Amino acid sequence: MADDEQFPSNNPAWRPATALVHGGVTRSDWGETSEALHLTQGFVYKSAEQAEARFKQEDPGFQYTRFGNPTISMFEDRLKIFEGAEECRATATGMAAVTASMLSYMRTGDHVVAARALFGSCRYIVETLCPRFGIEATLVDGKDLDAWRAAVRPNTKMFFFETPSNPALELVDIAAVCKIARDNGILTIVDNVFATPMLQRPLALGADIVVYSTTKHIDGQGRCLGGAVLGKSEFITKYVQEWVRQTGPSMSPFNAWVMLKGLETLPIRVKAQCETSAKIADLLAGLKGVTRVIYPGRADHPQAALAAKQMPGGGQMIAFEVEGGKQGAFRCLNALRLIRLSNNLGDAKSLVTHPATTTHFKLTPEQRSELGISDGMIRLSIGLEAVEDLADDLTNAVKRVTG
Numbered sequence: 001m002a003d004d005e006q007f008p009s010n011n012p013a014w015r016p017a018t019a020l021v022h023g024g025v026t027r028s029d030w031g032e033t034s035e036a037l038h039l040t041q042g043f044v045y046k047s048a049e050q051a052e053a054r055f056k057q058e059d060p061g062f063q064y065t066r067f068g069n070p071t072i073s074m075f076e077d078r079l080k081i082f083e084g085a086e087e088c089r090a091t092a093t094g095m096a097a098v099t100a101s102m103l104s105y106m107r108t109g110d111h112v113v114a115a116r117a118l119f120g121s122c123r124y125i126v127e128t129l130c131p132r133f134g135i136e137a138t139l140v141d142g143k144d145l146d147a148w149r150a151a152v153r154p155n156t157k158m159f160f161f162e163t164p165s166n167p168a169l170e171l172v173d174i175a176a177v178c179k180i181a182r183d184n185g186i187l188t189i190v191d192n193v194f195a196t197p198m199l200q201r202p203l204a205l206g207a208d209i210v211v212y213s214t215t216k217h218i219d220g221q222g223r224c225l226g227g228a229v230l231g232k233s234e235f236i237t238k239y240v241q242e243w244v245r246q247t248g249p250s251m252s253p254f255n256a257w258v259m260l261k262g263l264e265t266l267p268i269r270v271k272a273q274c275e276t277s278a279k280i281a282d283l284l285a286g287l288k289g290v291t292r293v294i295y296p297g298r299a300d301h302p303q304a305a306l307a308a309k310q311m312p313g314g315g316q317m318i319a320f321e322v323e324g325g326k327q328g329a330f331r332c333l334n335a336l337r338l339i340r341l342s343n344n345l346g347d348a349k350s351l352v353t354h355p356a357t358t359t360h361f362k363l364t365p366e367q368r369s370e371l372g373i374s375d376g377m378i379r380l381s382i383g384l385e386a387v388e389d390l391a392d393d394l395t396n397a398v399k400r401v402t403g
Ligand SMILES: *Cc1c(COP(=O)(O)O)cnc(C)c1O
Pocket: 093, 094, 095, 096, 119, 121, 122, 162, 166, 191, 193, 194, 212, 213, 214, 215, 216, 225, 226, 227
């Protein structure tokens, strides 16, 4: 770490792409170019006195990887610098990040309000887990600002939503909902997975906490699970850090290393995927057999104006509906020869899923229709393939929708 002064690991003048390559680097005495993977559970002390000082937090350094680790710290620092957050804590998965940010802060008698269009496991945390611990929960239509206002109670402690939502790509007005929260002393958590940190800056729009499943676009190549919570130092150290240290949903140093390298290529991957997605969304809209295309970058998205205001790109996710309901969708999915069926997303490989029978099959038909999930809806996560090959595959598959 001898070159720290001459070569800082953070420079406020850096543009985003530079921060994602150089931000947070700490080098060992070997002076390695690429970030070191410190795959270790523990750390040794030079003396009993040093161990004592380390535990009293008088000596900087690490004690045990559940508490912290140099590779995990580099990942946290890089993401924090890029996001413009005061602090970041990495977690084992995206769900660990969501759980940590809610349960570390709320207690019995509190109340949480969440948009009902939530990733399945997030909905479980809010709807099922929180009430088991005496935390009341209200689900609202995230698009409806009056619904957020009406849901506020004296004991409301948190607002939680994702935008764009999974899978119907509905948007929530981040600035407007955060203002309602702030006016009432409520903290807002935004799940920013679908937009990625490249396309949406919730903290700048007034959010208090941003959570990621880094499993998705931050890894970007379908390898490791991971999560992150970002926000003010006070919130992160007082609540999230203590929760992660004591209850144990820490990120593996190996996964942190993969994510750290993933951040380096995030801007070029997201840019390429957005360009491909815009072309594929337009192609789908022109195909016979496709009845609807939902893409935040298209002028026919029901909230196109809001998309233009808070997302400088349409993203990498497309939802589309085909004729013939479930049968039509299954025919289309089974005819694909390049794009693979998987409920995952944010990979270099384009992936499709049929939400009604997979990620959202546990909801009642009424709940699905409330969320805009029809039996003919297909969710598509765009990867890094050549757009022409994706277009050919989809064109051929959609031809099979009607038999
Ligand atoms: C995948 C995902 C999660 C959960 O992340 P894991 O890493 O799978 O735990 C949460 N929210 C959204 C929007 C997701 O896409």
